[in-house]
Amino acid sequence: MSGSRAGVTLVEMLVVVAIVGLMAGISFPAVTSGLETLRLNEASETTVAFLNAALTRADRRQQVMEITISAPARTITARSTEPGYVRTLSLPDGISIARVFPELPEPENERRFLLYPTGTVPRLGIELVNRRGASRIVRVDPISGVPILERTP
Numbered sequence: 001m002s003g004s005r006a007g008v009t010l011v012e013m014l015v016v017v018a019i020v021g022l023m024a025g026i027s028f029p030a031v032t033s034g035l036e037t038l039r040l041n042e043a044s045e046t047t048v049a050f051l052n053a054a055l056t057r058a059d060r061r062q063q064v065m066e067i068t069i070s071a072p073a074r075t076i077t078a079r080s081t082e083p084g085y086v087r088t089l090s091l092p093d094g095i096s097i098a099r100v101f102p103e104l105p106e107p108e109n110e111r112r113f114l115l116y117p118t119g120t121v122p123r124l125g126i127e128l129v130n131r132r133g134a135s136r137i138v139r140v141d142p143i144s145g146v147p148i149l150e151r152t153p
Contacts, residue, residue, distance in 0.1 A: 039130060043128055051076075054115060062117040064081050075089065124140040
């Protein structure tokens with residue numbers, strides 16, 4: 001009676017590990033690109049919600065709101081005339097502020113916009129970009145006063 005042994009040889013194991021490593025190497029760029037896009041979408045939607053909250057507060061509480069956009073710090077801050085009311089939105093890693101609309105002839109590190117209760121909403125827009133160069137623009141519609149997300153090609 002000869003005993004047959006079932007098992008995996010070292011060569012077979014190395015071939016399987018090499019195939020798995022090759023598949024992981026091929027799919028890694030696609031996965032990271034997808035994660036960067038998800039971060040950009042999340043940051044854009046969060047910016048829309050943040051601006052919408054500031055516009056709503058100015059309208060409902062009848063308070064002047066100041067929106068400060070700092071590209072170098074990657075933050076958007078909302079301040080109210082109510083003492084102690086300051087909210088700051090920090091963008092996640094890999095997402096930066098490329099431009100603030102309307103563009104000025106001489107770019108500034110910080111831009112400030114005032115939101116007046118029952119007043120005209122300023123033409124305000126923020127272009128967000130990720131590390132791969134994909135971008136989204138968040139604009140406040142001056143007619144309706146609602147933040148809109150524009151997907152750029």
